[in-house]
Amino acid sequence: MNSMEKTGHDQTCPDGLRNRFFQRKRMLAKDFQIEQDYLNGRRRLLSRSVLGWGVVYGFAIEGAKEIAGCIGAGDPHAGKGEPAQAPGATPAGNAAAQAAPIDTSSKPDQASSKAPHELSVAAGFGLDAGGREAVLREAVTLTAENTLLLVRVNGVWSPRRIDADMKPGRYMLAVHYAERVAGTTVPASFCCCRDEQWTHSCETVIFSLRSLESELCGCGEPECPGAPCACDACAGDPRSHARLVQWATARVAAEASHLRPWDPFQVALDAPIDLACVQIAGVPERCKPLEFVDIDASSPRRLVKTNDALYDLIRGCDLTHIEKVSWGPWHRNRTPVEFNDFAAFFNAQDLDKDSLLTKFSVLFSGPVLRESVRRDVMAITVQMVDGGTGWVRSRRIPISALDTTPSNKSLPTNMTDQFTVAVAKRWVRDEIDQSGESYLSERDFVVEIEVRGDLIEDCSGQTVDANAIGRRAYPTGNGSPGGTYFSSFKVKRSMRSQAEDSERTAR
Known part of the structure; x- marks a missing residue:
């Protein structure tokens, strides 16, 4: 076992051996090693069991256009794959890696270049499954000198040099904690009869490629742990305490794996931090950067959830919401809307020979899938009180189509950031233009509008956070995906109808 991997225990004290200090204690090299091993071991135990493991920040892939979320990728939940098992992965980790993969190899709209190009990994920080800190201070270009090939030999992943025998194909790119000796050399004993020792150890990282x-490309996040139903004295908690106890007792942090030699390094080969699924182009050449043609630097990454990230998730910073609605000034306003102002929203340009494009539009804070914006995501209802018994009668304004032309013309063709309501011209002629008797001419009425965020998917496959907040017309959102935007306002009946009533009263 490498000195940096000892956890401060021996056969007489398997749970953690540390120094006791007292006057006139003689400290030998092994005592200092015990102290360092204990501190490193406990720190890494806390890291892997409390913080978890994965990418904390950084490790951006540079020199290639990355696939941005699900833009152009269609259904992110379509298909199941079995990516290469990560060295040292637990059964739960393997299952997670097979969950909801995204096929990144054949989507026509993906932002990837087919011309071979170099690849660099920017500065980053990650924790591996052993709790070791993988720290990269500055960007490096991937070459055969800093990247090794992992191959299966008798069921065990073993390191190999990248050379002309490496075949083009799809690989998982990962980063590993590594060490090498540094400093100067000194004799190991006063009599100089033993090997020389280096004065320092340098912590660094090594990259690896293993064939997919x-x-x-599988998903790097673990699935939610399953547990049978259970009850305890804490059953009144909002969350099941018994289930959380079962999760905690089953989630035992494993010991850190040994560092294995790969001259001149000692590498945590069994604890990779996956960064990207890549495709190698051509035959690698020594002393030249590796060349790639495709990259998915999102799907396989397992992330360490920092406090800032968790708070941002609580606030819903990752969610798309409704940025603006065109009828915003009317939203829940006590002052009734004049009928002519309401009617002006239906005096827009033609959509086609049968439909008229209105001015009722919804703008989103980010791209949404056009395919998910269908007529059923929007409903406009007119509520009118019956003059006799006081019953409230409801009638839906017939929406003929939703126009999804985006305001941002640079969006992919399968994305939009807004939609506009279209209605049948015949309905506008009968009810709004009021060439004859109209339902809307009888008395004042209330308009209720619903936008069903649960049915609209954003570019990451999440539903739009559409919940209305109090009297605020926009933006929407309560920090959770989905929800319904509800808006209402009162409209006065038409002036012509009011004049006719006044005339009848005068008679």
């Missing part, structure tokens, strides 16, 4: 057994 599937064309699909």
